[in-house]
Amino acid sequence: MQAEPTSTPKPQNATQKVADALALAIHEHRLMPGTKLGEDEIGEIYNVSRTVVRAALQSLAHVQLVEIQRNKGAFVASPTTREAREVFEARILLEPRTARSAASRATPRDIEILNDHIAQEHLALDAGDNGRALNLSGRFHIEIARIADQDTISQFIETLIARSSLVIALYWRRESALCESHAHHALVQSIADGDEQNAEELMHSHIVDLNSALDLRDRPVQAQNLRELLQATDQ
Amino acid sequence: MQAEPTSTPKPQNATQKVADALALAIHEHRLMPGTKLGEDEIGEIYNVSRTVVRAALQSLAHVQLVEIQRNKGAFVASPTTREAREVFEARILLEPRTARSAASRATPRDIEILNDHIAQEHLALDAGDNGRALNLSGRFHIEIARIADQDTISQFIETLIARSSLVIALYWRRESALCESHAHHALVQSIADGDEQNAEELMHSHIVDLNSALDLRDRPVQAQNLRELLQATDQ
């Protein structure tokens, strides 16, 4: 086994690491929609070759977190209002049913995990780290899908959550408070009780609420730099 | 339109072409689940470098048509019975609603296209080309999703159809006839009539029928060679 300080950090999958780091940065809104993601630049930041960066970018393009334009490069995706509406329509179609399923299968351990998530959300919010709070909030939904034990649908939901993060970055109405914790808490309660009907309804109204906190009228967006935004997670 | 003999076949996206060719071969059951997809081998067949092949394979891996094992290579995916069940559960969740939406939006031109699809299916079946018939049958469902005009959900359905093709390759019961044409025809009729309720119900029962024609008990599967199976589509 080889252990190195900061060089040769490639015992396992390098591509996945870069993809995860970029995805996290996007989810936490450190990289805003429209930002150019140059291959050389990212490669230099993470000390990998363009080969690896390209694979990571293509992977992210598949889940529509980034958009690749031929001969132009990769950019953090900027969902249109239409795409934004579609994402939430799909979520309304999939997630309530999934919450019902989760309510019928959740173990005490699962409930524990969910409550832990909520606690972390609170912590992040209190610390003023909205990016992290948002990311955790998304992972809460993913966790419910995992509990429902339907890998295929879970994957769909995962990409929808990811895209939701972009939608929120673009269209969130400042005036509406992000008081998801309360809705999440009620959801966990119904799941813990095994109340399928209630879980399904709560999830439905929760997503409707999220959607109605968006301002889905088009407006311009532009990029920004990125080195120091990513440097932090290099370690 | 550009037509080249066999050289310089790279005016546009090479990766996409390779991915499409492989996907088609899988959908038409010329490549069976478990088949090893060596990078050099495929690159030689299509006259592209491993770089391009790798990108294509990763793209297919994302929609779970192929499975990539680190340091082992890429293989045509072999869905387990569990995955098979999940795929059809997801289809039952998504497609009926989509058919309803299609019924409410379809234009005369759309109906024309759908009927054309069915006609082609008949042709392929009469010609004994089951692979092509199966592929067309899948594309029929994709076409309905397109008519519904929900890109996000359409994409999900597209991957589900693709995986269904693998499931059918593995678990289809020989004794049950593939008489999809009839169900498809009835569906088109209800969509043409704008009968949303009927379209939704027909799609539901159609997928249930498909599912019940599967024998979802595990059994072994193995690979086969591939050069001449792919050579045909090289052109």
Added chain:
DNA sequence: TGCAGCTCAATTGTATACAATATCGAATAC
């Protein structure tokens, strides 16, 4: 001033070279 055309630097697309890992068979020990 404004615009057309051009050159050149920067960036992406593709191919090749090198490194790491797995696969398969032969030789050896039991």
Added chain:
DNA sequence: GTATTCGATATTGTATACAATTGAGCTGCA
């Protein structure tokens, strides 16, 4: 004869080199 170890070979993972395309800035001319 069987099993096991070791090594040669083949295949994948990653880096680098080369080709093609883009876009910006410059020049020159109307």
